[in-house]
Each structure stands twice: as C-alpha cells, then as structure tokens.
Amino acid sequence: MPRETIIILNFGGQYDQLIARKVREANVYCEILPCHASIEQIKKSNPKGIIFAGNRADANKEKAPKCSAEVFELGIPILERFYPKMGHSQQDGLLLKNFLYDTCGCSGEWTMANFAQQSIESLKERIGNRKVLCALSGGVDSSVSAVLLHKAVGSNLICIFVDHGLLRKDEGDQVERVFKDRFHLNLIRVNAQQRFLNRLKGITDPETKRKIIGEEFIRVFEEEARKIGKIDYLVQGTIYPDVVESGVGNAAVIKSHHNVGGLPEHVDFKEIIEPLRNLFKDEVRKLGEELGITRELVWRQPFPGPGLAVRIIGEITEEKLEILREADAVFRDEIAKAGLDMEIWQYFAVLTDMRSVGVREDRRTYDYTIALRAVTSIDAMTADWARIPHEILTKISNRIVNEVKHVNRVVYDITSKPPATIEWE
Numbered sequence: 001m002p003r004e005t006i007i008i009l010n011f012g013g014q015y016d017q018l019i020a021r022k023v024r025e026a027n028v029y030c031e032i033l034p035c036h037a038s039i040e041q042i043k044k045s046n047p048k049g050i051i052f053a054g055n056r057a058d059a060n061k062e063k064a065p066k067c068s069a070e071v072f073e074l075g076i077p078i079l080e081r082f083y084p085k086m087g088h089s090q091q092d093g094l095l096l097k098n099f100l101y102d103t104c105g106c107s108g109e110w111t112m113a114n115f116a117q118q119s120i121e122s123l124k125e126r127i128g129n130r131k132v133l134c135a136l137s138g139g140v141d142s143s144v145s146a147v148l149l150h151k152a153v154g155s156n157l158i159c160i161f162v163d164h165g166l167l168r169k170d171e172g173d174q175v176e177r178v179f180k181d182r183f184h185l186n187l188i189r190v191n192a193q194q195r196f197l198n199r200l201k202g203i204t205d206p207e208t209k210r211k212i213i214g215e216e217f218i219r220v221f222e223e224e225a226r227k228i229g230k231i232d233y234l235v236q237g238t239i240y241p242d243v244v245e246s247g248v249g250n251a252a253v254i255k256s257h258h259n260v261g262g263l264p265e266h267v268d269f270k271e272i273i274e275p276l277r278n279l280f281k282d283e284v285r286k287l288g289e290e291l292g293i294t295r296e297l298v299w300r301q302p303f304p305g306p307g308l309a310v311r312i313i314g315e316i317t318e319e320k321l322e323i324l325r326e327a328d329a330v331f332r333d334e335i336a337k338a339g340l341d342m343e344i345w346q347y348f349a350v351l352t353d354m355r356s357v358g359v360r361e362d363r364r365t366y367d368y369t370i371a372l373r374a375v376t377s378i379d380a381m382t383a384d385w386a387r388i389p390h391e392i393l394t395k396i397s398n399r400i401v402n403e404v405k406h407v408n409r410v411v412y413d414i415t416s417k418p419p420a421t422i423e424w425e
Ligand code: XMP
Pocket: 210, 258, 259, 260, 302, 303, 304, 305, 306, 310, 346, 380, 381, 417, 420, 421, 422, 423, 424, 425
C-alpha cells in the first residue's frame, strides 16, 4: 500500500472517478469513498488530504448529501467541491497539483514502476511457495495480472487458457506464443473449439449464446483445474472501476458487468487474489508496459468475452466463423495501415444473417453481407460511429468481397450508442 493517500468523498454525480484519475495522473494515490463514510473508514487510510467530489447543482440544496462534521475536525487539508471544468483542464490541473503537493505535502510516489515493485514484493510475501491459478484470456487485465504474478511466484502460477474457438484470426496462437515463449508462463491451452460449437448448435438468441458460453467456459476451466489438484489462490482481474461501481463507493451502478464465466464453483481454492483491484484501466496498461508486455497487447481494443459468437447473427457454424475471421482480419489490417488503430475505440466486422443477390464474373451470386462497425468512445457507455475516410472504406470493402469467400456485400454501420449498442448482439 502506498504511504501517501488522498481520499475522494463522493457527494453524488459522476465526477469522482474523473477526479481520482487526475489525482493519480499527478502521481498521488487516492481512493473513492461515499460521502457518508464513517470517520474510522477515512482514518484507516491515513489520508494526507480529502477532496469533495459532487454535483454542483446539489451543493446548496437542503437535501444535498452531507458528510460527518468530524471530517472537518481531523486537521487534514480539504479541497471542498472540486469540479473539473470543461475547457479548463490546465487550470484544474494546476489547482489540483497545488493542493496535492503544497497544501498536503505529497511527494508524488505513485508511479507504475513503484507499484510493480511493491506489488511483486508483497505478492511474494503473501503467496510464498503456494500455488496460484489464473484464467488467461489474452485480454489486457488477465494478461497484466498473469505477468505480474509470474514475476512474483514464477512457475507456481499456473495459467489456463480456454480457447473456445470464438477468437479472431490467429489470436489463440498469438496468446500461446506471447505467454509461453516470451514470458515463459506455465500455461495450459485447452483447445475446446468443438465442445463450444456443439453446445451452440442451433442457438440463435444472443443472451442464450452468452449464457451457454459462460457456463461451458466455467466447466472446461474446472475440469482442467481439477487435473492440477490443490490450488491455494485464484486470480481475478478486477479493476478499480469495478470496485467503485459495484457500490463500494456508493456510486450509481451504471455499468452492467458482462464478464464471461464468473467464479467457478468446483475449484478448491482458499483465497482470491485481485492484483489490479486498485488500478484504473489506463494504469493497468501503463503497468503492462512497465512489465514488458508488448504495446500491441497492452493497447488491445476491448473484445467481448463470448468473442465472435456475439458478432455472428443467428446460428454459429464453423463456416460462418471462418468467413467472419477473414473479413475482420482485412478490416483490422487496413485500419492499422491507415494509422487509425489508436484513434478508434473499437472496430470489427459483423456477419449478418442476411444473404443477398450479387454478381461475380457474369454469374449471379447469393451470399452474405458483412457489416463493419467502428466507434469512437471514452468508456463504451456512449459511442459515436467513426468517420473513417471514404477511400479507406472503399479499399476495405473491395478487399473483403475479393478475398473472402461467400461475401458479396459490405455495409457500414452509422448509428451511435444510444440508441444502438456497440456490438450487434
Ligand atoms: P455494448 O454492445 O453493450 O458494448 O455497447 C459495450 C462494451 O462491452 C463489450 N461487450 C462485452 N464484453 N462480454 C464482454 O466481456 C460481453 O458479453 C460483452 N458484450 C459487449 C463491447 O465490446 C463494448 O466494448
């Protein structure tokens, strides 16, 4: 745990995480608590300062949420109601820095290099020679958790990578290559493609697909874990917004969590380890870079746990998966070549369940339509369709219809979220 902590008391509204991230960016560790947190709870963190985060409109209302009067008697500097103002980020930054460094006397020890070093030390101490199990998906959070733990306990960390066959082109092999060959992780890859395909046969409803994949994932994971035998710890890739949004910080629960799986019931373990529990997503990425994980992996766009299953409308078959993988690979290749991959939040192909008439080499075709989805966003809660230049869209469309069998039409999705969602299912 860092020595210097700032407490952010949330009086309502959605500024708490924004302020917290600004404090962290200024290299000071902070935690969010609800405004009615007890004085003991506040004192526990031994804070060097307190920031009130709240809704300006509520500030003077009688019914506005209040904190305990004892907060003012702690003798700790308080910054009352701080609001990040649109277009004033430089002034806000300065105000915040003055408060953190001059008023509270913080020294700026919160860096990902320090975090990595301290976490590795404390994980080593906590775990000792015991065994840790981690479900590695290749996503940012599980990858960074795994590498961090590997640095702490080496081969006592066992990673299970369930390849459900719903990954993008070459992705399964890439995950194996990076973590086995490069980081020398003790990694078990389970090739369960056929199992998942069998269970998904004939299923068209999106939520049923998700449920089946979640259940099957747990089942495969449990079977593998049982082969390993006794496990002491299970790793979870929880990050700070999950902690705050699940109500600990009394913030409104705004994000529905749709992780694949949940916790396995039939794996015998003593405790859960959540090495990223205190970090924001951008900090997880920085930590990943600090640990030597490639930028490509660390800056990977979000990818749904149920994978391509929610990007194939209707029944999932091997043939459809193949079509979608190829089309998606072309899309990603061209976006990367155009240098747009860091600008766009998420971009992917969707295989619609619609076939239409086309013509190729003077012959009539009756093939699938691929939809391209690309959005800009800051948190996936809202999104706008990305204005990809027409000439790049032309190139992508030409390449897809020429290179991918059974596709004769490409459309571009120009809806924002809301009312549409980012994924099609
Ligand atoms: P929507 O489609 O709801 O997506 O606008 C918002 C963000 O969540 C991702 N997403 C999922 N992630 N399991 C996940 O782990 C899922 O079932 C799932 N569905 C959507 C989506 O890619 C986007 O980033």
